[in-house]
Amino acid sequence: MGVLNHLIAQQSVWQLPEGSRVLFATLIVLGAFVLFLGLIPVLQTLPPRGRRAIVVIITFLAGLFFAAEFFLPINWTAIFPKDDPTRNFLTPAIQPAQNVLQIIGALALGLGTFGLVRLHLRNVVQKRAQWGYSIVLLVSFITMATFSILNTLAEKEIVERGPVLERGFSILFDYTLVQLDAAMFSLIAFYIFSAAYRAFRIRSIEASILMFTAMLVMIGVVPLGAYLSYTLLGLPEGAAPEGANFLTQVQHNIGLPKIANWVLTQLNAPAQRAIEFGVGIGGLAMAIRLWLSLERGVT
């Protein structure tokens, strides 16, 4: 542990000298690719049990690292008197480990994109049904990917942000993607009403409670609720004055916006919390099963 801390603290061990950094870095990256390519035939010689064992061990170690960092006490000064009392020996490695996960996540995104492009390229090449739409998808994908990558590089000042890039990205992102996104999600507004109608047709206590609460919340959070309560019915707005009698207090608290807020904060919140507790305990059980490779089909 002391060695690990010592290594992390020694910048010179981990950092290439400034003079020929680019050359050395390129050589090391190439070497890493060659190493991992060379590992492929070695790994391939393993029997099925050995392959599974490797996956299980790596899954366990990856989980163990984050679990141990969290569970180990932060104050190690009793064992390592010179260490920082606000951390344990694994804490300095947490940020790099999370960066590794980010990189693998970015590669996984590429994997998904590759799968999508491969599927639609196959549609076009084999002229499957409605392959024309696949061309639309591929053309829009390539165009947007080019502009998006160039825009990202321009933000880092690696490429110049010319007027074509600026206007092109704006048209593709602000005037096409954002508009399509908003239109697609607002479309649900129409279908949600038909869903509500179907829910209403099921005449049960549960459906009635659900729809009544939904109506109350919907009317209560928009100006209509305030209009009905304070203008039409003439209920007093705001909090009741101090020392007011019971009837006045009730009058101040039965406006639709007040009731909707009460439903959201006092009735909805505990129900949500109970759901969250269930999700949390379920998630914890699943995390342990995955960590120990007890879940079938993963490893």
Place this chain on the structure above:
Amino acid sequence: MDWLQFLPLSLDRISVWIGVLCTLAIYSLLYRENPIYRFFEHMYIGLAAGYSLGPLGVDILYRYWIEPIWIQGYWAWAFVVPYGMYLYFIFSERYGWMSRIVIGTLIGASAGLFFQEFSSRYLPQLNSTLQKPLWVGSANPDLTYGMVINNFLFVIILLSVLTYFTFSYEQRGPVKRVAIWGRWFLMIGLGAIFGNTVMARMALLIGRIYYLLNDWLMIRVGGG
């Protein structure tokens, strides 16, 4: 209406017309499934997938891999991408199992991180629930009877919904009755979520209508 300003005769107006075309094409689904909708639906998927490569792919790889190696000179990062590239074996029947090594890393790390999430997200909620005062006393001088009723309601609803979600044994007698009440309280929660979702979608729809009226047809609506 000033037709010269309305028609797509400038770059700005062309951009607005493109936005309108996209909106109306998506809304054409309300009539029925049609080729125009399918065209724009595929365009949407292509654009969304293409856009993600910039901020979620190149940006992350540059910030966490290229910059640390080539600019800051931390050579150990060189091994991360070749290791991550094993993911791409998923498409190979022969070498497919190697992708599970990387997937295992992600799964194991997510499992390990969940312990942290459980402690930072759920335990404070449990703590705040258990700390709710249920009677007025000298320890809570600012507490009103209204707050006490609300706290009682909070605990009763929480426990009854949790009872409803307990499937470890058959619910009979008073437990079943509590579970039924739990289901009703759950419906109140789901109703509130449903109401909020409807309002959020309506806000998006109003935004679209505002765009069509204000930006495209240049009919000034609303205040300001």
